[in-house]
Amino acid sequence: MADAGVESPSFNVTWRLEVDPSFGYLVRLHFCDIVSKSLNDLYFNVYVNGLTAISGLDLSAITDGLAVPYYKDLVLNASVAGDRITVQVGPTREDTGRADALLNGIEVLKMSNSVESLDGEFGVDGKKEEEGGPNRRAVAAVGFAMMFGAFAGLGAMAVKWYKRPQDWERRNSFSSWLLPIHAGHSSFMTTSKGSGFGSHKSGGYTFSSTLGLGRYFSLAELQAATKGFDQNAIIGVGGFGNVYLGELDDGTQVAVKRGNPQSEQGITEFQTEIQMLSKLRHRHLVSLIGYCDENAEMILVYEYMANGPFRDHIYGKDLAPLSWKQRLEICIGAARGLHYLHTGTAQGIIHRDVKTTNILLDDNFVAKVSDFGLSKDAPGMNQTHVSTAVKGSFGYLDPEYFRCQQLTDKSDVYSFGVVLLEALCARPAINPALPREQVSLAEWAMQWKRKGLLEKIIDPNLAGTINKDSLSKFAEAAEKCLAEYGVDRPSMGDVLWNLEYALQLQDANPPAAAAASESPPASVSASASASASASANSSASDAEERAEPALAASRGVDADSNSVVSNELFAQLAGMKGR
Template sequence: MRNIIQLLGIITICFLTYNLIDVKSQNQTNYVPIDQIFLNCGGPNSTESDGRKWISDTTFSPSTTATAATAATQKPDVSQVPYMTARVSRSNFTYTIPASPGRVFLRLHFYSAAYGNLTAADALFSATSSAYTLLKNFSAAQTMEALQLTHMVKEFSINIPAGEESLTVTFAPASDHTNSYAFVNGIELVSHPDTFATASALAVGQSSGFQIDNATALENVRRLNVGENAIKPSDDNGLFRSWGNDDDYLFGAAHGVVRRLDPNVTVAAPVNYAAPLGLYTTLRSMGPNSSVNRNSNLTWYFKIDSGFSYLVRLHFCEISGDIYKTNQIVFTIFLNKQTAAAVADVIAWAGGNGVPIHRDFVVFVATGPSQQNLWLDLHPYTASSPQFYDAILNGLEIFKINDSRGNLGGPNPTLTLPESDAPSSNKPPSKNHSAAIGGGVGAGASALLVVVIVILVARRRRNAAAGEEDGWLTLSKYGNSPSLFSGTTTTTATSIGSSLPSGLCRHFSFAEIKAATNNFDEALLLGLGGFGKVYRGEVEITDGTTTKVAIKRGNPLSQQGVHEFQTEIEMLSKLRHRHLVSLIGFCQEKHEMILVYDYMSNGTLREHLYNAPNPATPALSWKQRLGICIGAARGLHYLHTGVKQTIIHRDVKTTNILLDEKWVAKVSDFGLSKTGPSMEDTHVSTLVKGSFGYLDPEYYRRQQLTEKSDVYSFGVVLFEVLCGRPPLMRKLPKEQVSLAEWARRCYEEGSLGGIRDPCLVGKIAAESFEKFAETAAKCVDEVGAERPSMGDVLWNLEFALQLQESAEEGLVVVADDFDLSRSVASLDSSGATPSAVFSQIMNADGR
């Protein structure tokens, strides 16, 4: 069968007529929508700089129960309109928006925050429009935390039938959740050309097509400008679509190269405003090395909800003057291991260079885990012996298609990183599809081969371990069974408690937990994490007195927690160290999973670096920051060297560094922790878990976990402490999005001082700054072997503190300007030794 497909491809190419067209210069004018309405929910009329005129929603929502509210806090990159006001209600409310028949983009804007006496965590609701369920048990707080967003837009394409003159949108709080409410910050309705129903899409793996008709509703899942920076809504030719960058979705070491428009080629206006003209002026190709390309793929992967069909739209336009005839670049397109297009020749499809086109494919993603990966692979088609062994892509869109019940609502995403080595049904294509994932030619192909071998080994080990690394399960999956864990384990709360060292971990009853939290009073809420809500409480200790505690209650909707719950108890019940948060006890009763910790009155480190709850709170001094970093480093150093077998934390970040009333730092949250490799091994092969922005790139590529993965994450923490900004800020220019990459580049260029926290200007000794910066930069080295150990990091931080104290005593000058281009070797030759600077590394016992 494969030979027949290849032969047909060769015949097709041979009979295509050579056609070099003269692309005339065409300017794409803005599309003028029939209907264009922007509702500022709960707020006044306002005109924004991008041309959108937001109007008050007062006349569109007749329900008197839905009230206007203002967000309690405003994050730095969140605009006033439409995100600082909202329409909120504890009961259903409906918008009726006038609109003409035809397809419209419906965009719902959300900003998770407290609104009056309503907490962000209680916003749990559904949204429907006509016969379609758009959102189902949607938690904006959990979704934004998982995706590391400060605000978000949910976009849908819905057809308004002939004869109707409006579109209704109803928001309904979850009926089975106490104190739930619904809210929305902004609503857009923009008519758009129907580019979906013009032709049927190819159903991947089937011989027939898939028709997107007027009864089909779509949700935009991804929209990417491949190989280039994001395209803002204001630059989208009147349709206000957002096009992101594809860097975060590339798989493996072979990222290809970015090609830009040849000055001798003019790009024609896309038909029917399928995409903005700028999308087609850049593309990503595999690169010039044909021998490497023949043995590798250009691969992207995307996290999507299971059990739905997806429309994948690929945008192409050849923009090189040298590529103008057929059979110059020919490639095969794979979607989820299946051949979507055996022979893709952009010149043949479009008729010449400079002509934008798109191709639509529909992929069905079977039920299974709540979310899984959708893979896209491009591989050179060799059967026709093209002039160049290459593949290209300019842009990409992924749309979820409503199911048979009209539902588009999926689960809320979890806070753990998606598994990179997914089950075999969720893998990139293998050589069975004429696409070699790895190869024996060239460094890039060799590296990719290593990745694949690691994935296969990891999968084999996972299967042998009978689910040891499965994703988190919801509590509802256990029904009325008293068993805490599913699968091969039958551990109950009682057996967990009996397996713990005597006296180190207490088993609380659910009644005790309810009393400690005043029946989970929202006034005692400290925060919301991936596992669930965290409350402040008081519990009685043995002598009859009470002590303050932090109580973390598992949330069944998070679809995670059972494995984390077990790991947290097993790890922390065996560890005692001044710089590790103490686990006091747990509760597993009435299908609840609850953990009880020491109360840390000063919260997380992140709260004191940026987005502080109280702007009047004084910024941490440089010495305070050094002391906190030293404390956290001591805790991590103890995990790596002070216990019988190395423990790798695997989720080091500023929200997992807690501060007590004396500002002593304690490392927390051991739900993802793993025991380190044995003496004969150098690493642990395991699924990739952690937090975006902090994740060791070597671990991510190879699925090989070492203690140097913690070192990388801690290096990101150090840069956060120095620069006072989050690890990822996606709205910044591309080179500044990742703090680790940007700060390390600034360090190498000698300009790191220019991006430090403004609160620290003029307050850091130059020598202390240089030692700290050098340490952070070494921690985030791409190669794990080049990173220092946590003991070395601790030594350097102690040294930086000593240098700062010397400066404050008048022995060294505190400088405003730093020149990091000079060598800092002199700092290492000052005669200081580990024993002279600190003693903790010599004795890793807790103090």
């Protein structure tokens, strides 16, 4: 309306659509507010055939943002539709915003009439069907049968719910949750004691495939795939629970992550993981194959990543060391996955737990970002951050997020900077066994970077194999990621560009093959040599824990201090046993 110069509270924009009489119609109205400058600024009414269909529609209140598509379905019966459908939009009469309205699209779908025909209820001879004709009676019989079946099904579900296993009440988490099948902006809905449908059972019907949530697995299928969750099949342990190697009936190998009832993560992380991965598809993100929530279980099934976590290939495991080019390509792949997370959806997603154990490698060493249980939607257009309790892993936490509990996509950038240093130096992000100035990899490495001596603490396996310009560009990217304040850090797109440039520099002028056989550079100090040796053999699991809000409250970090790890935090780290 604003573009047409008719911003008037008494003016409506009208569409008239000719239709066949004697039929009902499904009218789908499409909206997308691409004209408003701020939230809650546009209110308008929608009328269909002279009747108010939607009063005071505020798209931003429904979609929680601007420029987000939304649609509304309306059904008109034959008596209302007639031979014309009129759709109008116009401003509300109240002073609730500017006088404007919009409608981006209309779909009109004809529905079959009372004799199950889309061609009218009259025969070719022009005579109307008899009221008691065989077709009419057949339709009525089918209708009554369907209604009876629906009531019987609802009754069976109610009985099943009241007879559910009593040990559900003793569980801290529950598995059953409603999956709304209506369109628009679907979300998971839960209650404190579970949903009205009870948990899935083998062979039960599920809406997961129609909603794009992946395949629903029965518990029996996953028990068979993992040989009864055999301890020998465990290939990893995380904050959510154990990860098992499984094999489906068709021979496909999968990773099966089974929730641990004693874990600090529960139904929220389970739902978040399914929601996030069901709407994300990217070469550098681990794919969700399906899930199971039968009998109070919370199980996620992913594609199997044959080469495991990135961390295992740089320290802590007796595996062949990766070349500098391989490490660059893995970092680039992970950066592409994170860049897609931040920019690939309308609002963007913050991973919140970026680390080397959450970067998995397939059989071709292609990197894929995993574990989205802590992920959060990025702040909206009119927000600078998301206020939330501190969660993540020590050593990777953005100090600004740690102090202020204000989450942004730059928090992922900081964590990724620590990943870059792990790839270069082959040591954990946190190692409490080392002297205090060496405990935090980010602080320790940046001290050497500022001295211009970063090459002295790199992985000995890389000595003589890195092009000096490539190392300089890589170190520059890591340093920018680790800036104290988020506003000073680059976007993941900028980080990706710098890493790709570092790879080009390495390919353009690789060091001579003879350089690899030369003796490594002399140690600049006993502390640097000792720390490199201790780092290579230390277990990262002793250094990482989920950062709970209670720790954040007791961290004792001064706002003007450049140190992320305080005395109080050291006390917490000393007694850690791993995730």
